[in-house]
Amino acid sequence: MSELEILAARFEADRPHLRQVAQRILGSAHEADDAVQEAWVRLSRSDTSEVGNLTGWLTTVVSRVCLDMLRSRQARREDPAELPVVAAEGADPEQEAVMADALGPALLLVLDTLSPRERLAFVLHDMFAVDFPQIAEIVGCSPASARQLASRARRRVQGSEPEDSGQMARKREIVDAFLAASRGGDFTALLNLLDPSVTLRADEAAVAMGTTALAEGPEAVAGVFSGRAKALRHAFIDGLPGLVWALQGEPKVAFAFTVDDEDGRVTGIEQIADQATLAALEIEFS
Template identity: 60%
Template sequence: MSEHDWLAQRFEENREHLRVVAYRILGSRVEAEDAVQEAWIRLSRSDADAIDNLGGWLTTVVGRICLDMLRTRRGRPEQTVGDHSPALTDDDVPDPELEAVQADSVGLALLVVLETLTPAERLSFVLHDMFAVPYDDIAPIVGKSPEAARQLASRARRRVQGRPEPAGADASRQKEIVEAFLAASRGGDFDALLALLDPEVVLRADETVVARGAGAMVRGAAAVAETFSGRAQAAVLTLVDGKAGAVWRLRGEPVVVFSFTVADGRITGIELLGNPDYLRDVDLAPANG
């Protein structure tokens, strides 16, 4: 068997997977086939011996191709969801692929929502949530850091789920809780902080914030309350991607964003985010007092 024939055989072993990935991202059978064919062209022109994980390499390549196609599509506003080919049926893909995605992931309703996302949000969400591609692998495709890729997927996920606020906390209630947390933090009121925190609360900081001296992860209400007691003096209540959070600015520029998850009236998670890519993409708006 020639090297070309061996490579073609290996590609055919991955074709169905690549086809499903491309369809989930693009929502069009025709475009998905075009993306897969382009992936083969790029593979045939590459040094296959230098590729350690062919399946992962092909998935990344298809992701890049689909991202370019999505960006091109956004320049053609006349194209609508109705123009897409019919959804794949159970007979179109092998069972292992069907098990890898949600049962309703090819429905028209999802396609409608996906059309409202930016290309980078759409790709990050599909690759991570439907195919478990790590953010470290998604990041170079969208040209951002892993943390920024995670935020893109998170924003997309909220849109797809149709619930921009975490379950159990509406926007006004979350604002009250975050505002109370910031006040207790500034005042060093340890008991008030404990009352606002879920016993299993987790505080996480990204690599940029860790480099400033923060711990990467803190677990438990007492430990998180101790971390914040007497601090957050410069943090200002802010809407972070539409949710109540906070931001610390230096000379008017955001340095650290405080993102809160609230459920059942208590804070269950806090993220300290300072990655420049994330800060450039995040939507920050005044909380209107």
């Protein structure tokens, strides 16, 4: 097989995932197929010899294509009613049924009121557990700003859609278990709660306090928390379960968790100590 044929085979393996990402961002199966095809064109013209995570690279590319399409759509002032979720030719009926459930008419209407960057940040983070540093790279802002984009979108969605109490309760259970294992120094339990690709990222203010800027992998992340976290408190951070260290009731450091909806493992933790960012977050102790 030629190098291009190998690359094409690799792309086809990722096509279902890329199409799902594009369809949830755009709300249209036909536009999603166009976005995925454009991603292939860009891949075929790029040197990816030094790309370690091709799936992540492709997700970034297709997300950027979708962002451009959303902006173009907004500029044309298209009627959201003209953009239904419709099955593309040759699509998997089971997958289309899942997508229809995930992107019902009510949610689509709300998504169409969001700015392109808000919509992208919300879909990538809340539906695909993409971390904010990667989202920030896609939309061209800081990770803190990407978090705010997703938060604003989430508040509007939660105000119009019934809350999935079961899913939220499951995420709370995961964070509760993480805190208990951290306090008890149960390293094995922590490892079981962490995704193999988990990352812990700290902002500049947290690093200035003596925290490592980046920890990657279950062992490294578990090592940061094992036997510690005794002063942390449960809290909802922008509507999602997390942990906070507070002094006299005032949040000083927040730990925002990203939990994969499929297997219930923690895929990312963002440590936030910047006071301006903390002040912009909605933190509710629980």
